[in-house]
Amino acid sequence: MKRYDKYTVATEHEGLTIETYLKQIVQCPRRRLQKLTRAKGILLKGRNVFLQKKVKAGDVLQVLVMTDQDYGVQPEAGEISVLFEDAQIIVLDKAAGQLVHPAGQTDGGTLANFLAYYFQTKGILVTIRPIHRLDRDTSGCVAFAKDARTQTEMERQLLNGEFKRNYLALVQGVPEQEGIIDEPIGHCPGKPNRRMIRPEGDRAITHFRTVQTLSDAALLELSLATGKTHQIRVHLVHIGHPIIGDGMYGRRSSIIKRQALHAATLCFRHPHTAQMVTVSAPFPADMLRAMDDLVKSR
Numbered sequence: 001m002k003r004y005d006k007y008t009v010a011t012e013h014e015g016l017t018i019e020t021y022l023k024q025i026v027q028c029p030r031r032r033l034q035k036l037t038r039a040k041g042i043l044l045k046g047r048n049v050f051l052q053k054k055v056k057a058g059d060v061l062q063v064l065v066m067t068d069q070d071y072g073v074q075p076e077a078g079e080i081s082v083l084f085e086d087a088q089i090i091v092l093d094k095a096a097g098q099l100v101h102p103a104g105q106t107d108g109g110t111l112a113n114f115l116a117y118y119f120q121t122k123g124i125l126v127t128i129r130p131i132h133r134l135d136r137d138t139s140g141c142v143a144f145a146k147d148a149r150t151q152t153e154m155e156r157q158l159l160n161g162e163f164k165r166n167y168l169a170l171v172q173g174v175p176e177q178e179g180i181i182d183e184p185i186g187h188c189p190g191k192p193n194r195r196m197i198r199p200e201g202d203r204a205i206t207h208f209r210t211v212q213t214l215s216d217a218a219l220l221e222l223s224l225a226t227g228k229t230h231q232i233r234v235h236l237v238h239i240g241h242p243i244i245g246d247g248m249y250g251r252r253s254s255i256i257k258r259q260a261l262h263a264a265t266l267c268f269r270h271p272h273t274a275q276m277v278t279v280s281a282p283f284p285a286d287m288l289r290a291m292d293d294l295v296k297s298r
Contacts, residue, residue, distance in 0.1 A: 004043065004062040011057040018042065018061065019051035026063070027152050036064060066148065068127040071116035073102055078114035084279045088150040088272055089143060090115070093281040096139040096258045100130050111142060132158060132165070132227065140167070140263030140281040153271035158227065164267040167222045167232060168211070168283065170260035170290055171241040172250065174218045178209040181235040185228045194248060195230045197238050204228045206235045214294040217244060221264075232261060244290065256290040 013025055022028040022042070033051075035041075040048045041064025044055075055061070081093040092111060094100060099110040112128045119126050129145040131154045145151035157163040186201025188194035205225035212219040218241070222232055233249045236242055242250030246259035253260075267278045 003065040004041075005065055007061045007063065009055045009057055009059040009061065013055065014057040015054055017052050017054055018044070018049060021055055021061070022051075022063070027156055028063070029148075029152050029155070032066070032148050032152070035066060039064060039066065041066065068125050068147075070127065071119065071125070072127045072129075073110070073112045073116050074108065075116035075120045076108055076113035077117050078109070080111065080114045080118055083141060083281060084277065088146050089154070089270070089277075090146065091141055091143045091266060091279045094134055094139060094142045094263075096137050096284065096286065099136050100133045100142055101128070115144060131155060131163070134263055135230065135233075135259075135261075137258035138261045138263060139284045139287075141165075141266045141279055142263070143266055143268075143279075150271050154268065157268055157271075161225060162269060164265075165224050165227070165263060166265040166267075167224075168262045168264045168287070169220045169222060169232065169236065170214075170244045170256075170287060170294075171218055171220055171236055172244055173216060173241045174213050175208065175210055175220065175239065175241050178207075179239075181206045181208065181239060183235060183238055185231060185234055195228070195234050197234065202226075202228055204231050204235065206232055208236075212291075214291060217294050219291065233259065253290075255293040256286050258286070260287050260290055262287060 007026060013021060022033060042049055043062040044059060082090065083093050084091040094111050099106055101112040102110050116128055126146050129151045131143045131145055131151065134140065134142055145154055154163065182205045183197045184199060184201035185195050185204040186198035188196045203226060207223045209221045210218050211221050224231060233243055233246055237249045244260045245253040245256040262284055263281065265278060265280045267276065270277050
């Protein structure tokens, strides 16, 4: 039996098209709107309706609750570390060296594949919906939504800066105690996988604080006001303190086999309870060993 969410049009929204109402008021993403249109899942007064029809105050829109048909990725047996889970959201601790989701030539062994298998073993059919991503060699917190509605709300929080992400990084040299890096980031010409500071790039803002000073190195806590690809890595190189082990933007290291960057904490407002949720991932063993080596080298 089909289920519908119902929305009563308020006076201040009268005159909007159904498309605009669903996008702006209901926060329905474009992809879901396309699926609803194909499924004839938008009703007004119980009848299918065109997206360009204008609504009136008091109109009741019915929007089909679309159930997931598949996982979106191939389920694959593998270990995952669950940091938080409820009916709407699951947060995992991603290992360094693992992709969040299949990409390019890699279609297996990702966190998404393992999560799909986790759901499959529980008899739950849920499309895998990462709310954000981490670089392959960055460890730590990654959040997934269990339904389209939750995904929409969490992506809104991400866009508005309400979804807080804090990182820990080991960097070369010792920066000032704290600071803000506000530099635009764009593509690196001729190197599609790299980013660089470019005047015409997208604005990117990173806050940092020095937590511990080591031997010509430091442990930094960083938070993102924006979320651009490789943002922390590019910004830290720009101020002369590249992440230790970052072979793309700095140089490889003998004390750690990857960039020493860890997504330590997520903080967000739960889309269903409105309560603030904070989730933390344990400090990774390889970064701890690297810190011990730096202390010993003093």
